[in-house]
Amino acid sequence: xxxxxxxxxxxxxxxGAIVSLNCTYSNSAFQYFMWYRQYSRKGPELLMxxxxxxxxxxxxxxxxxxxxxxYISLFIRDSQPSDSATYLCAMSEDQxxxxxxxxxxxxxxxxNP
Amino acid sequence: DTEVTQTPKHLVMxxxxxxxxxxxxxxxxxxMYWYKQKAKKPPELxxxxxxxxxxxxxxxxxxxxxxxxxxxxxNLHLHALQPEDSALYLCASSQKTxxxxxxxxxxxxxxxxxx
Numbered sequence: 001x002x003x004x005x006x007x008x009x010x011x012x013x014x015x016g017a018i019v020s021l022n023c024t025y026s027n028s029a030f031q032y033f034m035w036y037r038q039y040s041r042k043g044p045e046l047l048m049x050x051x052x053x054x055x056x057x058x059x060x061x062x063x064x065x066x067x068x069x070x071y072i073s074l075f076i077r078d079s080q081p082s083d084s085a086t087y088l089c090a091m092s093e094d095q096x097x098x099x100x101x102x103x104x105x106x107x108x109x110x111x112n113p
Numbered sequence: 114d115t116e117v118t119q120t121p122k123h124l125v126m127x128x129x130x131x132x133x134x135x136x137x138x139x140x141x142x143x144x145m146y147w148y149k150q151k152a153k154k155p156p157e158l159x160x161x162x163x164x165x166x167x168x169x170x171x172x173x174x175x176x177x178x179x180x181x182x183x184x185x186x187x188n189l190h191l192h193a194l195q196p197e198d199s200a201l202y203l204c205a206s207s208q209k210t211x212x213x214x215x216x217x218x219x220x221x222x223x224x225x226x227x228x
Contacts (some may be wrong), residue, residue: 008153032215032216034215034216036219041201041222041224042221042222043117043119043201043203043219043220043221043222044156044203044219045219046216046217046218046219049215049216051215088155090216092215099144099207099215099217100158100161100169101158101216101217103155103156104155105154105155106153106154106155
C-alpha cells in the first residue's frame with residue numbers, strides 16, 4: 001500500500017459545480033496536510049494547508065482532514081474554468097526544517113465553461 | 114516577496130554537455146530543495162539543503178551535483194546526463210522554524226531536454 005493514495009482522475013465538471021478531491025494515507029504520523037495546484041508546465045502552488053484534524057476555509061476552497069479515518073478532502077465551490085489544473089495532496093510529519101513531503105499522484109481537473 | 118525564481122526556463126543539452134540550473138529565494142527560508150518531475154507524475158525529491166548544508170540526498174546519480182552558495186541561492190550542476198533525465202526540475206524552499214508556515218514554496222521549474 002502506498003503511503004498516500006489519490007485518484008488521478010481525470011475529473012471533468014461544468015462551471016459552477018462543487019468539486020470534491022480526496023486523498024487517503026496510511027502513516028498516522030502525518031500532521032501537516034497540504035493541497036497544491038499545478039497548472040500545465042508550471043510549478044506547484046501551495047493552495048491550502050491544515051494542521052491535524054479539522055476544516056479550513058479560504059474563499060471558494062475548503063480543506064478537511066479526518067485523522068481518525070486517515071482521509072483528507074479539498075472542496076471547490078462554484079468552480080471556474082481557471083480552476084482547471086492538477087491538484088496534488090501532500091503530507092508531512094514535521095513542520096520545522098527539512099520536511100519531507102509525501103505527495104499523492106495528483107488529480108487532473110477540467111472545469112468546462 | 115513570496116517568490117522562488119529559477120533560471121533558465123528551458124534547457125536543451127547534449128549528453129556530453131555541462132550545464133547548471135539556478136534557483137533563488139528571498140523569503141528568508143533556510144531549507145531549499147531540488148525535485149524532478151516527469152509528466153503526469155508528482156514531484157520526486159532529489160536533494161534537501163538545511164542551513165546551506167546538504168541534509169538529504171535521495172540516492173541521486175552523481176551526474177547531478179547540488180550546491181548551496183548562500184542562504185538565498187541553490188544550484189544544480191549537470192554533467193553527462195542521459196535522455197531519461199529529461200524532466201521538469203523544480204526548486205522549492207521552506208521555513209525552518211516550527212512557528213513558521215508549513216509547506217514548501219515552489220519555483221516555476223526548468224524544463225530540461227537531454228538529447
